[in-house]
Amino acid sequence: MTDLLLVAGLSLLTAAIVMTAAAYAATRAGRVSVVDTAWGIALLGTAVGCAAVSGSWQSWLLVLLVGVWAGRLSSHIFMRSRGRGEDPRYRELLGGTLDEVGIGVAVRKVFLVQGAAVWLVSLPLQAAAVAGLDRAWTVWIGVAVWVVGVLFESIGDAQLTAYRADPDRRPVMDRGLWAWTRHPNYFGDACVWWGIWLAGGLASGWLPGLVSALSPIAMTVWLVWITGARLLEKTMMKRPGYPEYAARTSMFVPLPPRRSG
Template identity: 60%
Template sequence: MLVTAYAARRAGRVSVVDVTWGLALAAVALVCALLGDGDALRRWLLLALVGLWGLRLSWHIWRRTVPSHGQGHGEDPRYTELLGSGRGGPLVRVWIPQGAAIWFVSLPVQVSAVTGGGVGLVVALGALVWLVGVLFESVGDAQLAAYKRDPNRGPVMDRGLWRFTRHPNYFGDACVWWGIWLVAASAWPGVLTVPSPVVMTYFLVFATGARLLEETMMKRPGYPEYAARTSMFVPLPPKRRP
């Protein structure tokens, strides 16, 4: 977080932390795989799951936001609102909370690194949930990028996965961490780390994710109508309205 704070100061925006998020969690998984003395297969599986997810996410955000690639923009509106909503600068409102969140969210990976063999069926189920999450994230991001390139696009992205959920990337992120928890929960006491995916899902839906973004999106023409017919988080068939 200190390195990220320095990079953010040079870039002039704290949203740089979004690039660090995936890399930091991948680094935690790497340390756990190398230094843990628990079940080796599960340690390296978790490194693969967290590493692939984290590197893809960081690469996607980096390409989307770094000005040197001609695709950058100013501060993320979520962080502008967060920093302006109370006392304390980026250190108190961003860097310390993000560092604590990385530690807390990665608890399933940390605990799993020091536990023995588990139930193989639960591991397989966790990997499947993780795969669903990664597909929602990557496909949703690709569909949104294609929409932005389309000169004849409508006012609101409501195609593909976005037809069933207004935030397929956030939903996919939640699935990723529930899948990782399931892999860790295949062996005791990994099941006790369930607060990690619960808190992660809460933040994705209510705190720094969907709800906060919705406050900005609702000001766009056509978005309230889109929101009225489309589920906010969990994918559901669109509502029929006259």
Template identity: 60%
Template sequence: MSSFLVASGVALLTAALVMTLAALRARQLGRVAVVDVAWGLGFVAVAVVMTAVGTASEGNGPRRWVVLAMVGAWGLRLAWHIRRRALGDHQGKEDPRYEELLGGPLSQVGMGVAVRKVFLVQGFAVWFISIPLQVAAVSDVASWAVVVLGIAVWLLGWIFETVGDAQLAAYKADPDRGPVMDRGLWAWTRHPNYFGDACIWWGLFLAGAAASGWWGLLAVVSPLAMTYFLLFATGARLLERTMMKRPGYPEYAARTSMFFPLPPRRSGAVPASR
């Protein structure tokens, strides 16, 4: 347990450093939205540091590198995707979500408000969600079967997140697109990227914590918290409030599962797009 406390403390310091750098960059650019890029990079940084911590502890070597590869592949792709999307969607301007959260542009509310409402919260979230990585750094593998299961769940999430993002980008680039994206994975779930993100962290929990024995099961608070935020707090439910105002979206919602992928329901509604 003492090894875990050390790893957890180091993870907290790492998350704080990443968000401090992100805050400094936000001040330089005048945009808080840089924190979205720092989100994925923060987990990669924690995973790298946890691997280093684990090297000096009793943690299982092969599993540490597997977890690092999983986090690295997910976090780096997400950071790259969000940065590219932000440059295209907002063209160097602040994300409207953050202006609403802060109560105005960063230049008006000041960095103190941004640090308190955004960077501190995000830094704590990175530390809390990364608990399975902290467990994996200082523990041996009790069941490689659970590790393999975790990799399979992670891979499912990776496919939904990457393919869903690619399909959405192709939809936006199509001049003949309909009013609502309902193609590919989006015909089975209205939020394939959010579902994929949840699977990523359930997979990391299984491979990194649950496979370590009974005490690692306590880290279930991490994927539970991530799933809650993706589904109810800042993810799907919040986005649905805006999307329901878009023409064709209520009909799309009537035939398509909101989160868990399910076959499209048959209804008498007119299809929202071709």
């Protein structure tokens, strides 16, 4: 019980510190989308704290998995958003820009919610630190699923970056992974956290696995319906050619493109 309270409290404290720093950074930058960079940092800090308490190779492996994911994601988002204004998803969520609604609204609608989400998503890391390893083979299945997720994220982002740099690009990116799913990066992100759940939560036993399954479920719901695909598509559907692309391409799970009428 002592380890459970220590790990849960440490994880919550890490999320609170990082999101407080992110809220301050948002006031300096004039946009709340900086929270996307802070997300990975908060989860990496949580993973390190859990591993420090546990000391097991399983927890330190999870630090490596979270660290690779967080480093790639945070650096990509930072480079992509540098010099740009507010992300349309957050403008939609807030009902205006940060200057228009104020930091209080942003803290309530974004930073508190994402801080709680960090704690929830970190449940497999906490489970591994408290319960320990029960079945090693599940760890390696989780690593395989994690690899699939990182590849989808990395390749999808690289293809999108090349598309945006092409002066003769088509109106809509519908090549490579983007021909099979409209959001390969979000799908990859979900796979990463299902993999971490397998390697952390389920590998620590059926009960820790059952409780910590809230993590990948919440991440998937978040990516599809909260601040991910659905919210982004409200903006994307206004672009010429996107409704036709959406009609033939799976929104989330990769599937063969549907034939047009």
